[in-house]
Amino acid sequence: MRPSVSCVFVCHDGAGRILLARRSAQARDEPGTWDCGAGALEFGETFEEAVTREVTEEYVAPPLEITQLGVRNVVREDHWVAIVFAVRVDPSRVRVGEPHKFDELTWCTPDDLPAPRHSQLAATLALLPPR
Known part of the structure; x- marks a missing residue:
């Protein structure tokens, strides 16, 4: 296997x-947990x-501003390099765009997160x- x-x-x-x-029952891993979004980099794409x-697929709202925050090396049963971004969106345009992956969305502050949380969320939010 190679990292993605x-x-x-x-x-x-x-x-x-x-x-x-909140990840749906059909999610790839950790169903029922709250997480931020992510997706694989496709061949030839810029970050x-x-x-x-x-963002547009998952939340329907196009990004208004994209800022790179950092990089994480994630090794579990698989291995990937996670390039982490902060993305400003218009909350009035946001909705679930992939109901097979997510069944609910919530707006919250980083110090008042819903539970249970995806195992990778804390390291990403760090x-x-x-503020």
């Missing part, structure tokens, strides 16, 4: 709230193109700049 590259994104409203999705495609 994933673009992980923490969508936010620009006013301190972040968007989390920004991948983030734009994935890359957010302090």
Whole structure:
């Protein structure tokens, strides 16, 4: 196996709230947990193109601003390099775009997160700049 590259994104409203999705029963892993979004980088895409495609697919709302936050090396039963982004979106446009992956969305602050949380969420949110 070889590591893959994933673009992980923490969508936010620009006013301190972040968007989390509850993973559905059909999710690839950890169903029922709350997580930010992510998707694989496709051959030939820039990071920004991948983030734009994935945010639009998952939440229907196109990104208004994309900021790279950092990189994580994630090794579990699989292995991927996660390029992490903060993505500002318009909350009025956000809705579940992939109901086979997510069954609910919520806006929250980083210090008031719903539970249970995906095992990778804390490490991803640790890359957010302090408020």
